Amino acid sequence: MSIRHFRYLCGLTVLITHILAVAMIGSANRFTDIQDQIGSILIVVPITLVYASAFVRFVAANAAPAPPGADERFDPMAAGVMYFVVAVFCASLLYVTIKFTYLSSYQVSEFKMWLGACETAFGALIGIVFEKLFGAQFAEAKAAIPKPAEQ
Numbered sequence: 005m006s007i008r009h010f011r012y013l014c015g016l017t018v019l020i021t022h023i024l025a026v027a028m029i030g031s032a033n034r035f036t037d038i039q040d041q042i043g044s045i046l047i048v049v050p051i052t053l054v055y056a057s058a059f060v061r062f063v064a065a066n067a068a069p070a071p072p073g074a075d076e077r078f079d080p081m082a083a084g085v086m087y088f089v090v091a092v093f094c095a096s097l098l099y100v101t102i103k104f105t106y107l108s109s110y111q112v113s114e115f116k117m118w119l120g121a122c123e124t125a126f127g128a129l130i131g132i133v134f135e136k137l138f139g140a141q142f143a144e145a146k147a148a149i150p151k152p153a154e155q
Contacts, residue, residue, distance in 0.1 A: 007076045011137045015059030021094035022052035025101045032105045040112045058138040086133045093126035
């Protein structure tokens with residue numbers, strides 16, 4: 005698989021997974037308080053924006069077809085490990101969200117805890133993969149996130 009196709013595969017996997025997670029949380033009827041529902045969405049959205057904006061910047065910068073002969077490839081083992089990290093992250097996010105939304109397995113506070121743990125645990129690993137795949141676009145996306153006000 006070419007590097008370009010692999011970038012699209014990883015970017016779309018993360019983007020679609022996060023959109024599905026936000027949609028499931030937004031449509032869930034298990035929340036008794038709208039603040040908990042919005043808070044749960046806000047756990048997912050910042051990470052979504054970092055990865056989605058890096059991916060969309062790549063897509064916009066590479067909208068033209070790849071020139072002939074520009075078929076660079078990753079080492080298959082490296083690509084396999086990178087996609088394994090992406091797939092496990094996405095699967096864990098969907099698992100936590102589906103388990104709460106459809107299987108009623110968690111209370112709201114437990115769901116928010118597992119959601120935050122999932123996003124935090126894999127956020128750093130996905131960050132390494134996306135930095136390799138999208139380089140400058142990823143750095144620009146991270147820099148665009150507003151920093152909390154210093155005290």
